[in-house]
Amino acid sequence: MALIEVKNAIKTYQMGDELFYAMNNISFEIEQGDFVAIMGASGSGKSTCMNMLGTLDKPNSGEYYLDGVNVLSLTQDELSDIRNNKIGFVFQGFNLISRTSAIDNVMMPMIYKGIPEEERFERARQALKIVGLEKKENNLPSQMSGGQQQRVAIARAIVNDAPLILADEPTGNLDTKTSIDVMEFFVNLNEKFGKTIVLVTHEPDIAEYTKRTLRFKDGKIIEDIRKK
Amino acid sequence: MIDFKSTLKIALNSLKVNKMRSALTSLGIIIGVAAVIVMLAIGEGANKQVQANMESMGSNLLTIRSATAKTGGVSMGMGTKPTLSIKDAEAIKKTARGIEAVAPLMSSSKQVMYGNQNWSTTVYGITTPYLYVKNYEMELGRPINKDDDNNASKVCLIGKTVERELFGDVNPIDKTIRIGNVPFRIIGTLKGKGQMGPMDQDDLIFIPLSTAQRKVFGTDFPGAVSQIIVKASSIEETNIAQTDIKDILRRRHNLGKTQENDFEIRNSAEFQEKMKSTVQTFAILLASIASVSLLVGGIGIMNIMLVSVTERTKEIGIRMAIGARAMDIRMQFLIEALVLSLLGGLIGVLTGIGIALFIGIAFKTNVVISLAPILLSFGFSGLVGIGFGYYPAYKASLLNPIDALRYE
Numbered sequence: 001m002a003l004i005e006v007k008n009a010i011k012t013y014q015m016g017d018e019l020f021y022a023m024n025n026i027s028f029e030i031e032q033g034d035f036v037a038i039m040g041a042s043g044s045g046k047s048t049c050m051n052m053l054g055t056l057d058k059p060n061s062g063e064y065y066l067d068g069v070n071v072l073s074l075t076q077d078e079l080s081d082i083r084n085n086k087i088g089f090v091f092q093g094f095n096l097i098s099r100t101s102a103i104d105n106v107m108m109p110m111i112y113k114g115i116p117e118e119e120r121f122e123r124a125r126q127a128l129k130i131v132g133l134e135k136k137e138n139n140l141p142s143q144m145s146g147g148q149q150q151r152v153a154i155a156r157a158i159v160n161d162a163p164l165i166l167a168d169e170p171t172g173n174l175d176t177k178t179s180i181d182v183m184e185f186f187v188n189l190n191e192k193f194g195k196t197i198v199l200v201t202h203e204p205d206i207a208e209y210t211k212r213t214l215r216f217k218d219g220k221i222i223e224d225i226r227k228k
Numbered sequence: 229m230i231d232f233k234s235t236l237k238i239a240l241n242s243l244k245v246n247k248m249r250s251a252l253t254s255l256g257i258i259i260g261v262a263a264v265i266v267m268l269a270i271g272e273g274a275n276k277q278v279q280a281n282m283e284s285m286g287s288n289l290l291t292i293r294s295a296t297a298k299t300g301g302v303s304m305g306m307g308t309k310p311t312l313s314i315k316d317a318e319a320i321k322k323t324a325r326g327i328e329a330v331a332p333l334m335s336s337s338k339q340v341m342y343g344n345q346n347w348s349t350t351v352y353g354i355t356t357p358y359l360y361v362k363n364y365e366m367e368l369g370r371p372i373n374k375d376d377d378n379n380a381s382k383v384c385l386i387g388k389t390v391e392r393e394l395f396g397d398v399n400p401i402d403k404t405i406r407i408g409n410v411p412f413r414i415i416g417t418l419k420g421k422g423q424m425g426p427m428d429q430d431d432l433i434f435i436p437l438s439t440a441q442r443k444v445f446g447t448d449f450p451g452a453v454s455q456i457i458v459k460a461s462s463i464e465e466t467n468i469a470q471t472d473i474k475d476i477l478r479r480r481h482n483l484g485k486t487q488e489n490d491f492e493i494r495n496s497a498e499f500q501e502k503m504k505s506t507v508q509t510f511a512i513l514l515a516s517i518a519s520v521s522l523l524v525g526g527i528g529i530m531n532i533m534l535v536s537v538t539e540r541t542k543e544i545g546i547r548m549a550i551g552a553r554a555m556d557i558r559m560q561f562l563i564e565a566l567v568l569s570l571l572g573g574l575i576g577v578l579t580g581i582g583i584a585l586f587i588g589i590a591f592k593t594n595v596v597i598s599l600a601p602i603l604l605s606f607g608f609s610g611l612v613g614i615g616f617g618y619y620p621a622y623k624a625s626l627l628n629p630i631d632a633l634r635y636e
Contacts, residue, residue, distance in 0.1 A: 056630045058550065078555045084551020095633065097545045099245040111234045112551040156550065 009062030024219035040216030088157025147178035254572035256525030261576025263518035269584035271511025273594035326465030353440020368418025388430035526612035533620035545632025566615020573609030
């Protein structure tokens with residue numbers, strides 16, 4: 001069974017008099033352990049699709065199964081638990097909580113999962129070690145570079161052992177060298193830890209790191225290429 | 229749902245991050261709670277003071293005086309026409325219900341001398357029950373007894389003020405003073421009772437009533453007294469006693485149905501009730517003014533929390549994206565408000581106690597700090613926190629995570 005299964009997803013917005021199709025009857029599957037890049041121009045529907053995958057938004061119609069669970073039938077609280085347990089988010093703008101130390105940021109998903117404090121510290125330290133920031137655990141986001149902040153965000157995304165990582169233009173705010181570093185972390189997570197990663201980008205060389213590319217245009221998937 | 233300790237930690241952390249704002253927000257509650265405590269301490273102090281004064285005056289007392297004498301339509305003032313006699317007192321004692329003690333007396337202002345010292349004071353001709361009725365206690369020597377009265381002995385008790393003015397540090401017992409021109413031997417001194425309003429309750433001399441009537445005041449009517457003080461056996465009995473006394477006196481004074489009383493009865497219970505309710509009204513007034521400031525403090529908390537929710541929209545979005553439920557967000561903001569108000573309440577309580585004590589010392593007023601208002605205002609500040617924190621917290625929990633994440 002595929003980790004992600006989307007069937008006939010439609011999402012429309014009213015733009016003045018016109019109906020705008022952000023997702024126009026989209027269907028696709030993503031297997032466990034895959035590493036997928038979603039590409040497309042802005043307005044192509046890739047962000048809408050990511051929001052749906054992240055259970056932050058619902059389509060008007062269609063079906064979405066995550067790990068066999070019919071996500072669209074869940075309540076808000078159940079969605080919160082899904083996001084907490086099954087999904088790790090990495091955003092373009094890092095989205096760390098400001099004036100809060102790296103380790104506190106990483107521990108946050110575990111707080112909402114109800115993990116005891118001691119274990120939280122231990123696992124957060126481990127996650128920070130994976131991204132190579134074990135010495136920066138008490139630094140505030142404002143005291144770290146963009147690359148470091150993004151690595152803290154990655155640590156936060158993996159700390160709850162979520163099988164799926166959704167990364168929305170994770171290198172969009174980083175320079176080329178840092179981008180490469182970050183992408184290597186993703187490759188590592190995919191290969192060593194078996195995480196399924198879905199990553200939105202519009203840079204072809206970033207997409208090069210992935211195994212598969214879904215190209216969006218006008219709310220439809222126009223290309224589905226598997227590399228290697 | 230996450231555990232309370234972690235929520236508390238998150239809340240404390242975000243309060244710590246905004247130290248100045250947190251402090252200013254709490255200030256409203258601090259001032260409110262402190263005000264409530266100070267006001268109630270002052271109110272309660274006044275109440276206790278009044279009660280103490282009442283006690284020192286004697287409780288459940290009925291004071292009977294001769295009615296105002298009228299000379300050609302001009303009122304001559306209370307008790308100027310001597311209509312009460314020692315016989316009236318005896319009749320009351322014998323037949324009135326609900327009474328515990330009867331104390332007839334005569335009083336007048338007199339010049340007293342000891343050696344070359346002299347002092348103007350009020351001399352009371354009393355019988356033994358008077359000391360008990362008016363709560364006077366002996367300091368040295370013995371009280372006036374029945375024999376003194378029967379023999380019209382020239383003995384006296386002196387109050388603290390008189391003792392100080394005439395004797396200084398000398399022991400006055402068995403010394404002889406002159407009241408008017410009559411020599412009196414001092415058989416005892418009274419314990420001090422202090423001021424009652426403008427009245428010095430210690431500036432007096434007690435002599436036996438019969439002595440006063442025969443040898444000092446020189447009245448036209450033998451056996452006349454200026455007042456009869458009756459102590460009722462309880463506060464409930466005062467009204468019965470009052471009715472009985474009225475009937476007895478009207479009968480004894482041969483007053484027809486249409487005639488007015490030639491005496492006047494004052495009920496100390498009424499006066500006490502009046503004083504009490506006045507003081508209580510005063511205390512309630514103070515407390516309600518203070519409560520308003522507590523309420524304003526609560527609105528301050530709501531205001532700041534609303535600003536904080538807006539300002540931290542993005543943070544709320546992040547928390548929701550990584551798995552916080554609406555309830556978790558609500559709890560976080562509610563606890564922040566609660567911590568602010570309870571912390572404010574605690575500091576307010578301490579500040580309030582401090583200020584109340586300071587006022588007590590600086591203005592020499594009676595302040596009473598009791599547990600009830602402390603718990604009350606502390607509890608109220610908690611309620612204020614929940615009450616005014618709920619709306620912002622609820623608002624935060626309603627945010628849509630996508631919109632919140634996009635918020636800059």
